[in-house]
Amino acid sequence: MKITIKEYCVRCGLCQDLYPELFKYNSEVDAIDINYDEVPEELTEKARKAAADCAVTAIFLK
Amino acid sequence: MKEVSVDLAVMGSGLAGLAAAVTAIEKGLKVAVFEKRPFQGGGISNTPMCTMAVRDDKAYIDKAFNVHMNYTNWNADPAVAHTWIKNSCRIPEYIRGLGLDFQAEVPTPLEEIGAKRGYGGGFPNGYHLGDYYFFKARGKGHGAALICKSAAEKFVKLGGEIYFNSPIKKIIKEGNKVVGALAYDKEGNEIKINTKALIVASGGFSDNPEFVKRYTGHTYTNNNCDDGGNVLFNTFPNSQMTGDGQSAVWEIGGAQGSMGINGHNLVPGPGIIGNTPWIVFNETRTMQEQPYLWVNQLGQRFINEEMSNDHMTMGTAIANQKDKCGYLVFDEDTVKHMENEGLDYIYMIFPAERLHNVREQFEELINVKKNKHVFLANSLEELCEQTGIDAENMKNTVENYNRFCDQKHDDEFGKNPKFLRPVKYKKFYALRVFKGGYQAMGGIKINGKCEVLDEDFRVIKGLYSAGDCAAGEVFGNPPIGGIGMSSISFAQGFASADEAFKYINE
Numbered sequence: 100m101k102i103t104i105k106e107y108c109v110r111c112g113l114c115q116d117l118y119p120e121l122f123k124y125n126s127e128v129d130a131i132d133i134n135y136d137e138v139p140e141e142l143t144e145k146a147r148k149a150a151a152d153c154a155v156t157a158i159f160l161k
Numbered sequence: 162m163k164e165v166s167v168d169l170a171v172m173g174s175g176l177a178g179l180a181a182a183v184t185a186i187e188k189g190l191k192v193a194v195f196e197k198r199p200f201q202g203g204g205i206s207n208t209p210m211c212t213m214a215v216r217d218d219k220a221y222i223d224k225a226f227n228v229h230m231n232y233t234n235w236n237a238d239p240a241v242a243h244t245w246i247k248n249s250c251r252i253p254e255y256i257r258g259l260g261l262d263f264q265a266e267v268p269t270p271l272e273e274i275g276a277k278r279g280y281g282g283g284f285p286n287g288y289h290l291g292d293y294y295f296f297k298a299r300g301k302g303h304g305a306a307l308i309c310k311s312a313a314e315k316f317v318k319l320g321g322e323i324y325f326n327s328p329i330k331k332i333i334k335e336g337n338k339v340v341g342a343l344a345y346d347k348e349g350n351e352i353k354i355n356t357k358a359l360i361v362a363s364g365g366f367s368d369n370p371e372f373v374k375r376y377t378g379h380t381y382t383n384n385n386c387d388d389g390g391n392v393l394f395n396t397f398p399n400s401q402m403t404g405d406g407q408s409a410v411w412e413i414g415g416a417q418g419s420m421g422i423n424g425h426n427l428v429p430g431p432g433i434i435g436n437t438p439w440i441v442f443n444e445t446r447t448m449q450e451q452p453y454l455w456v457n458q459l460g461q462r463f464i465n466e467e468m469s470n471d472h473m474t475m476g477t478a479i480a481n482q483k484d485k486c487g488y489l490v491f492d493e494d495t496v497k498h499m500e501n502e503g504l505d506y507i508y509m510i511f512p513a514e515r516l517h518n519v520r521e522q523f524e525e526l527i528n529v530k531k532n533k534h535v536f537l538a539n540s541l542e543e544l545c546e547q548t549g550i551d552a553e554n555m556k557n558t559v560e561n562y563n564r565f566c567d568q569k570h571d572d573e574f575g576k577n578p579k580f581l582r583p584v585k586y587k588k589f590y591a592l593r594v595f596k597g598g599y600q601a602m603g604g605i606k607i608n609g610k611c612e613v614l615d616e617d618f619r620v621i622k623g624l625y626s627a628g629d630c631a632a633g634e635v636f637g638n639p640p641i642g643g644i645g646m647s648s649i650s651f652a653q654g655f656a657s658a659d660e661a662f663k664y665i666n667e
Contacts, residue, residue, distance in 0.1 A: 106199050109206035109306050116435030117301060129198070129401070154206070154302020155310045 175203025177628025180654025236637025240609025603633025
């Protein structure tokens with residue numbers, strides 16, 4: 100599973116607060132960094148939750 | 162050089178800018194929005210919150226207006242305040258028109274306008290003026306982010322254009338009339354905007370430390386700062402609100418309006434809140450809302466603690482104390498009360514009725530998170546040693562306070578006896594609380610038509626302002642009072658578009 104974040108992400112940082120294993124707000128470039136190119140099996144459920152919790156549907160999984 | 166020609170240009174795509182853009186395009190104007198970030202929403206995208214709409218009824222509008230003006234000692238500009246109150250009636254219909262709904266609506270009856278403070282009816286700042294509408298969010302996200310996204314989508318669907326990564330940096334004026342602006346795209350290329358009118362809705366200046374210092378006297382820090390500071394900005398971190406609109410308007414002769422900070426009470430430092438202030442890592446945020454004993458660094462009470470759930474008031478009161486901090490102090494008996502009988506103030510954002518394992522939470526913050534503003538002691542003397550509170554004064558304060566508890570009357574501040582809980586039994590707990598900043602705002606002087614004024618109070622034709630950058634006159638000077646900014650942003654957005662439309666068609 101791969102995570103992508105759309106450009107229209109509002110950088111609120113909610114994903115980092117709820118799922119710090121997967122996301123980190125990068126203040127230098129004002130963007131959310133994804134911690135894994137390929138999400139480890141044990142974190143896939145969290146990734147699904149993150150996509151469902153995003154305020155503006157900016158997190159996509161494939 | 163790229164050139165864009167429109168009837169109306171809008172600087173900023175937060176609540177105010179988009180409310181203006183949608184309203185104007187629905188009237189048939191050709192509208193373009195210029196946004197410096199790669200997405201819409203401004204600072205508000207970081208908050209779930211609610212908004213306030215006064216009921217569309219003359220009696221309600223009259224009362225809300227007069228309550229507000231009296232509250233500000235008529236320092237607010239009455240025409241600007243009236244425009245806000247009157248146009249706030251349109252908010253629910255506007256949001257429903259975006260295809261969105263509310264998760265809760267809390268009406269305020271006529272007789273309760275101005276009669277309630279704190280968030281008894283759902284509002285943490287100041288007094289109740291109207292009905293409160295809680296935004297419905299997606300997932301665990303922020304309702305206002307969804308409103309902005311939906312508004313942007315509606316605007317584009319109606320034929321509007323949003324230029325992202327394209328800050329407006331200069332306003333072009335011919336004589337006393339605005340005729341255009343200059344924006345710059347991501348590569349730094351100039352975009353010349355020819356427009357009949359411009360609405361500046363670029364937000365506050367929370368992310369501009371120099372402006373914060375110069376115009377409010379406070380020192381900028383972020384929410385994870387561990388050493389206090391004069392003010393702690395936490396609510397919209399990293400939202401890049403740097404006062405660009407204010408700077409551009411002042412450069413062409415716009416007058417400086419009232420500027421200030423909409424603050425609240427906040428325990429800073431690690432382990433308490435996340436990047437989004439609505440995600441808390443423990444129950445400290447709820448504890449500091451409670452109406453128990455509050456003292457300052459001198460060991461003296463400084464407020465009727467019934468106000469402790471009124472964020473703006475507490476933020477202001479705390480900032481007036483020595484070292485700009487206050488302490489919530491309680492004992493083991495009060496911990497049991499909060500855990501077993503429940504909280505006295507339920508906080509709508511984190512609506513726990515009871516707390517859990519308060520001591521463990523304190524121990525974790527102190528020992529694991531190393532938060533320097535959380536204290537746990539075996540005696541009051543030890544607590545004073547840890548906090549630096551004046552021990553002699555503290556002893557007297559607590560003796561008096563405990564006597565008030567026994568006699569069920571607060572001789573000092575007249576606090577409601579049901580909130581009088583003695584401080585007697587170990588362990589003793591304290592939280593050091595600072596003034597946090599929701600937003601630093603104001604700076605553009607407008608009139609009741611949202612028209613920007615110059616130093617001589619003359620209208621700069623074709624130039625309007627709405628939202629946080631223009632909110633100063635809603636409260637007046639001295640500083641901005643605490644009230645739901647979202648309500649003002651929406652209302653000024655609608656009003657500025659109405660007035661720009663009239664001007665363009667004259």
